[in-house]
Amino acid sequence: MTGRPAPPADIGTGAGGRYRQAGSVPGARPASAEAAKQMRAGPRQDVLTRFTRLTRLTRAGALGRALVGLGLVTVCAATAAGCSGGSGGGGGGGGKNNGLEGLPASEVGTRAIAALRTAPGVHLTGAVSDPSSTAPSEYDLVMSATTTSGTIEEYGQQTQLITIKSDTYVRRARSYYTATGDSAAADLLADRWVRLAATDASKYSYFTLGRFSDSLRDFPPALAGKAEQEKVDGQRAVRVRSSDGTTFEVANTGPAYPLRITLTGNSTTRLRLSDFRAPSAVSSPNSPIDLSSIG
Numbered sequence: 001m002t003g004r005p006a007p008p009a010d011i012g013t014g015a016g017g018r019y020r021q022a023g024s025v026p027g028a029r030p031a032s033a034e035a036a037k038q039m040r041a042g043p044r045q046d047v048l049t050r051f052t053r054l055t056r057l058t059r060a061g062a063l064g065r066a067l068v069g070l071g072l073v074t075v076c077a078a079t080a081a082g083c084s085g086g087s088g089g090g091g092g093g094g095g096k097n098n099g100l101e102g103l104p105a106s107e108v109g110t111r112a113i114a115a116l117r118t119a120p121g122v123h124l125t126g127a128v129s130d131p132s133s134t135a136p137s138e139y140d141l142v143m144s145a146t147t148t149s150g151t152i153e154e155y156g157q158q159t160q161l162i163t164i165k166s167d168t169y170v171r172r173a174r175s176y177y178t179a180t181g182d183s184a185a186a187d188l189l190a191d192r193w194v195r196l197a198a199t200d201a202s203k204y205s206y207f208t209l210g211r212f213s214d215s216l217r218d219f220p221p222a223l224a225g226k227a228e229q230e231k232v233d234g235q236r237a238v239r240v241r242s243s244d245g246t247t248f249e250v251a252n253t254g255p256a257y258p259l260r261i262t263l264t265g266n267s268t269t270r271l272r273l274s275d276f277r278a279p280s281a282v283s284s285p286n287s288p289i290d291l292s293s294i295g
Contacts, residue, residue: 095253097236097252098251098253098256100250101227105224105227107220108223108240108250109220109248113217115256116258116276117210119255119277120144120277121209121277121279122142122273122274123140123273124141124212125271126272127270128268128269130266132266139151144279146165147282148163148282149279152204152207158172158173159171159172163204167292168195168200168204170196170204171191172190174186177189194288195284201292219263223240224242229252232259232260235251238250238252244265246261246263246264248260259274261273
């Protein structure tokens with residue numbers, strides 16, 4: 001069993017001062033009939049089951065389909081500008097050139113992933129364009145090596161998420177449970193924070209900075225050609241690409257942080273990364289329903 005997060009008022013530290021409180025995200029949208037059918041049809045292929053297979057999938061479409069199942073719409077600032085920002089603590093538009101423009105494209109991608117993996121934290125947003133799918137299409141989260149806060153959109157329903165080391169907390173609206181046909185769970189868990197059992201928490205295990213970074217490692221070898229210099233949100237950057245349209249746009253000053261990544265196939269996944277600094281402290285919710293001893 002899982003629950004749906006929307007942090008209570010006392011969880012304001014969950015995302016920190018730079019980001020909107022997790023509890024302020026909108027409520028879940030009603031699931032479509034088709035989405036509800038998907039949720040009821042036996043064991044669901046949840047977002048993280050798909051995401052853990054990320055590096056095994058081909059770039060010709062399977063990757064895009066996998067990322068369609070990974071969705072997050074959460075804790076960015078209340079304005080559009082807050083969601084689009086640059087690198088935050090990652091160096092800005094000035095500073096010393098880091099020389100990426102003179103490197104092979106594959107090396108640019110490799111350095112970007114290495115820099116991401118060792119960053120103190122990151123604000124990641126993403127969207128997947130796949131008109132043939134009813135699966136989640138957007139996500140937004142703040143990650144560090146040990147914590148994650150954000151909201152995942154699964155099958156048209158929002159799941160608010162907080163992870164702190166091995167503890168995973170979620171909260172979902174009543175509509176999530178009614179869409180699965182589990183009215184008993186809705187009565188108990190709707191709009192309540194739930195500490196998940198290990199078996200349910202495992203599907204969120206890839207929402208950490210290190211494991212997310214590792215999932216991108218298969219892409220740099222396909223990047224080829226000359227690095228093109230450009231600006232991303234006012235910051236100097238280089239763009240490298242593969243023949244199938246996958247692109248990495250990487251900071252050209254300071255650490256080689258990836259600023260935008262586009263993954264192409266049957267669907268197109270667009271990632272924006274910013275605020276490469278340690279996020280504010282994440283606190284566990286008060287008085288969650290504790291299912292951690294189950295399963």
